[in-house]
Amino acid sequence: MSKPSKPLDTDRAMKGRIRGLSVGIIFLSATLGGVLAATGRIATHQGRAVDEVRVGAFLLLASVLLAILLTGGRWVIGNPAMNDELVRANRAKAVWLGYVVLILSAMALYVAMLFNEVDFTQMLPALILIGVVVPAICFVALERKGEKGG
Amino acid sequence: MADAALRNRLKDARGELGFTQAELAARVGVSRKTINTVENAVFVPSTILALRLAAALGCKVEDLFSLPPEHGR
Numbered sequence: 222m223s224k225p226s227k228p229l230d231t232d233r234a235m236k237g238r239i240r241g242l243s244v245g246i247i248f249l250s251a252t253l254g255g256v257l258a259a260t261g262r263i264a265t266h267q268g269r270a271v272d273e274v275r276v277g278a279f280l281l282l283a284s285v286l287l288a289i290l291l292t293g294g295r296w297v298i299g300n301p302a303m304n305d306e307l308v309r310a311n312r313a314k315a316v317w318l319g320y321v322v323l324i325l326s327a328m329a330l331y332v333a334m335l336f337n338e339v340d341f342t343q344m345l346p347a348l349i350l351i352g353v354v355v356p357a358i359c360f361v362a363l364e365r366k367g368e369k370g371g
Numbered sequence: 372m373a374d375a376a377l378r379n380r381l382k383d384a385r386g387e388l389g390f391t392q393a394e395l396a397a398r399v400g401v402s403r404k405t406i407n408t409v410e411n412a413v414f415v416p417s418t419i420l421a422l423r424l425a426a427a428l429g430c431k432v433e434d435l436f437s438l439p440p441e442h443g444r
Contacts (some may be wrong), residue, residue: 231402235402235404305400305401305402305405306416307402307408308402364404366413367407367408367414368407
């Protein structure tokens with residue numbers, strides 16, 4: 222009874238957030254193949270309504286994951302301990318890594334386009350995936366590392 | 372890295388007062404994980420958090436955190 226309940230709730234909520242992010246990362250990555258195919262069909266005017274829904278769902282999920290990553294889900298959970306300075310430091314590291322990987326991927330794509338015929342429309346979903354998933358994975362890894370005490 | 376050079380005796384100071392990580396975390400308004408990473412020298416706290424920790428444990432910041440001798444003082 223003497224133990225405050227807030228930190229325990231925070232622990233549970235933080236684990237829930239990490240689990241949610243992990244599921245989102247897996248789901249977003251798993252849908253890439255289907256999204257690439259749908260993008261190709263839409264770009265060549267052979268797309269069906271289901272292709273547009275698939276691309277829309279991909280963009281929506283990517284936006285939600287990005288919003289959770291950048292805000293810490295403050296709009297869902299208002300506990301300040303969920304966004305303390307360790308979380309902010311982990312987020313800054315993760316976003317920095319995501320930015321570097323995204324720019325390097327764009328550079329690699331640019332070089333590839335100079336020598337091969339690459340459909341840029343087909344590559345955009347992959348770049349979006351890299352820009353969202355890399356920092357999300359990095360954030361999850363850093364949070365788990367903190368959980369284990371480094 | 373200079374960050375890794377920071378020494379702390381947070382775990383000892385907390386133990387002396389009989390606080391758990393969760394209790395100390397609640398007193399300074401951070402998560403238990405933050406206390407855990409500071410104790411294990413994974414995370415270097417800000418000046419504000421260091422002052423809050425010292426206040427919560429009833430000691431000075433210098434009693435909790437110090438630089439190794441080679442970094443001078």
